[in-house]
Amino acid sequence: MHNRKAVYPGSFDPITNGHIDIIQRGLKIFDNILIAVLENPNKRPLFTTKERVKMIQEIFSDQKNVEVKSFHGLLVRFAKENNAKVVMRGLRAISDFEYEFQLALMNRKLDPEIETFFMMPNVKYSFLSSNLVKEVSMLGGCLKGLVPEAIEARLKNKTYNSYKKL
């Protein structure tokens, strides 16, 4: 049978329970999910590409059908090189729609063979974003239930020094 593989791209700085929720939903539909971590020096991420990849690998270490790689350049090119014809993205709210609509249609223009597949996360994550998670962590707030415990610990380590400087 045809192997259905989806690429799930993002910055994942860091991965949150919202991303994990989308990946788990995706696994009901696709045989394999390739998590593609954007390597973008312009975005000045809190975690290095290596750290972001490693954190995600640890979370999915017992799931053979989830793979993690970093990528740079065009997403559609990366998808093709990895034999995936679907890009999976999560939609939290209407506010996500405009950007995602542009991204999906630009990707279609670049490669008409690649389709974008959208899914909604559990409503309890609809307010969640990596940027807010970083801010809450920096200000000493509790992230229980929003990111895996291992990620919360790493966030605390990373943000501790910047918090002290405030």
Ligand code: PNS
């Ligand atoms: O988690 P994010 O930051 O919302 O993810 C954005 C991402 C990585 C999906 C997007 O920036 C991307 O695909 N970048 C790769 C460059 C690319 O292909 N650009 C043209 C598509 S419009």
